[in-house]
Amino acid sequence: MSAATHTPETAGADPDGSGALLSARGLHKTYGSTPALAGADFTLHAGEVVAVMGPSGSGKSTLLHCLAGIVPPDEGTVHYRGRAVSTLSDARRSALRRSDFGFVFQFGQLVPELTCTENVALPLRLTGMGRREAEARAAQWLERLEVEDVRHHRPGQISGGQGQRVAIARALVGSPSVVFADEPTGALDSLNGERVMELLTDAARDTRAAVVLVTHESRVAAYSDREVVVRDGRARDMAGAR
Numbered sequence: 001m002s003a004a005t006h007t008p009e010t011a012g013a014d015p016d017g018s019g020a021l022l023s024a025r026g027l028h029k030t031y032g033s034t035p036a037l038a039g040a041d042f043t044l045h046a047g048e049v050v051a052v053m054g055p056s057g058s059g060k061s062t063l064l065h066c067l068a069g070i071v072p073p074d075e076g077t078v079h080y081r082g083r084a085v086s087t088l089s090d091a092r093r094s095a096l097r098r099s100d101f102g103f104v105f106q107f108g109q110l111v112p113e114l115t116c117t118e119n120v121a122l123p124l125r126l127t128g129m130g131r132r133e134a135e136a137r138a139a140q141w142l143e144r145l146e147v148e149d150v151r152h153h154r155p156g157q158i159s160g161g162q163g164q165r166v167a168i169a170r171a172l173v174g175s176p177s178v179v180f181a182d183e184p185t186g187a188l189d190s191l192n193g194e195r196v197m198e199l200l201t202d203a204a205r206d207t208r209a210a211v212v213l214v215t216h217e218s219r220v221a222a223y224s225d226r227e228v229v230v231r232d233g234r235a236r237d238m239a240g241a242r
Contacts, residue, residue, distance in 0.1 A: 019045065020043045020044060020045055020079075021044055021045055021046045021048075021080070021081065021177060021178065021210055022042075022043075022044040022067060022078070022079070022080050022178055022210070022212075023042065023043045023044070023078070023079050024040065024041060024042040024043075024063075024066065024067060024073075024076060024077065024078045024079075025041055025076055025077050026039050026040075026041065026075060026076035026077070027039070027040040027041070027042075027063065027066055027073045027075070027076035027077075027078070028073060028074045028075035028076055028233075029059075029062050029066060029071070029073050029074050030074055035233050036059045036062040036233060037059045037062055037063060037066070037073065037076075037233045037234075038059075038232065038233030038234055039076070039233070039234055040059065040063055040076075040230065040233060040234055040235040041235055042063065042067065042228060042235055043237075044067075044178065044210050044212060045210065046177070046208060046210055047205065047208045047209070047210055048210050048211075048225050048226075049201055049204065049205070049210070049211040049213060049223065049224045049225050050210075050211070050212055050213065050224055050225065050226055050227070050228055051213045051214075051215055051220070051221035051223075051224035051226070051227045051228070052064065052212060052213065052214045052215070052227075052228050052230060052235075053215060053216060053218075053221055053227055053228070053229050053230070054216070054229055054230035054231055055216065055231070056216070058230045058231050058232070058233070059230050059232075059233045060214050060230040061182055061214055063214075063230055063235065064180050064182055064212055064214050066078055067180070067212060068097065068101055068103070068178075068180050068212075069085045069086075069088070069093040069096060069097060069101075070097075072086050073086065080096070080100070080178075081177075098123060098126055098127055098174070099127065099174070099176075100176055100177045100178065101176050101177070101178050101179070101180060102123075102170075102171030102172055102174065102176035102178070102179040102180070102209070103171055103179070103180050103181075103182075104164070104167050104168055104171045104179065104180070104181040104182070104184045104200070105167070105182050105183075105184070106182060106183040106184065106186040106187055107187055109167070110155040110163060110166060110167060110170070111155070112154060112155050112156055113154070114154065114155075115151065115152050115153065115154055116142060116147065116150050116151050116152070116153055116154070116155070116158070116166045117135050117138045117139060117142065117151045117152065118135070118138075119138075119155070119166060119170055120138035120141055120142060120166060120169045120170045120173050121134035121135045121137070121138040121173070122170065123170060123173055123174045124137060124138070124173060124174060127174070137173055138151075138169065138173055139151060141169035141170075141172060141173050142166065142169050144169070144203065145165040145166070145168055145169045145199055145203070146165060146199070147162050147165045147166055147169070150162055150166070159192075160187055160188055160192065161188055161189075161192035161195070161196065164184060164185070164187075164188060164192075164196045165196060165199060167184075168184075168196070168199060168200050168203065172203055172204070172207060172209065175207060175209075176209055177209060177210065178209065178210045178211070178212065179200075179204055179209050179210070179211045179212070180211075180212050180214075181200065181211060181212065181213045181214065182214045183214055183215060183216070184196060184197070184200065184213070184215075184220075185197060185215070185217070185220055186215075190219075193217075193219075193220065194219075197220055197223045198223075200223075201223045201224075211224075226238065226239040227239075
């Protein structure tokens with residue numbers, strides 16, 4: 001499984017000298033009159049798994065969305081490979097999410113009309129890869145995530161645990177540098193949740209993908225290298241707090 005070809009606008013050195021792959025400084029984001037982020041900082045290094053924890057409404061999902069370039073912060077900066085994500089056009093941010101980022105959401109968000117193989121192949125097809133090659137790579141990832149037996153099924157025909165494994169395969173099939181996982185076990189029972197986390201973190205580490213893992217569960221955070229706690233819109237690195 002070859003590495004993705006990254007876009008030229010993502011190349012460069014980390015501006016703060018920390019060697020970070022992805023970093024954020026002084027992020028503020030307000031929705032209406034409600035502040036979601038109030039000066040949050042964040043750093044992610046290549047190959048690292050970081051759990052972002054905090055109570056409901058603390059701003060942890062907003063932090064993920066800003067880091068991934070899904071929503072722009074009102075203030076502050078996000079740098080990926082030395083380039084300010086906020087200075088990219090909408091089209092270039094979308095291209096970045098296709099080429100360099102992978103996503104796993106709480107409910108999978110698979111396309112119901114497509115088979116599992118077609119769902120996993122979709123990110124590759126969107127970059128212009130031919131159907132046969134894309135689906136061959138998808139099949140490899142479905143086997144790796146232990147769901148090759150549902151490759152011809154549609155999402156409505158499989159279990160929640162199987163769906164999340166398919167979603168992880170889709171997130172990793174393009175060899176991303178960063179995987180953003182927002183409550184990936186939130187809709188699963190504890191047994192399925194444990195297996196999903198084992199598969200996600202093992203596969204990410206094997207491919208050297210960094211992971212931003214949003215969760216409120218300590219058992220899920222235990223799979224990370226370090227924890228960042230978001231409270232009242234600010235982020236605190238617990239490694240530095242020890």
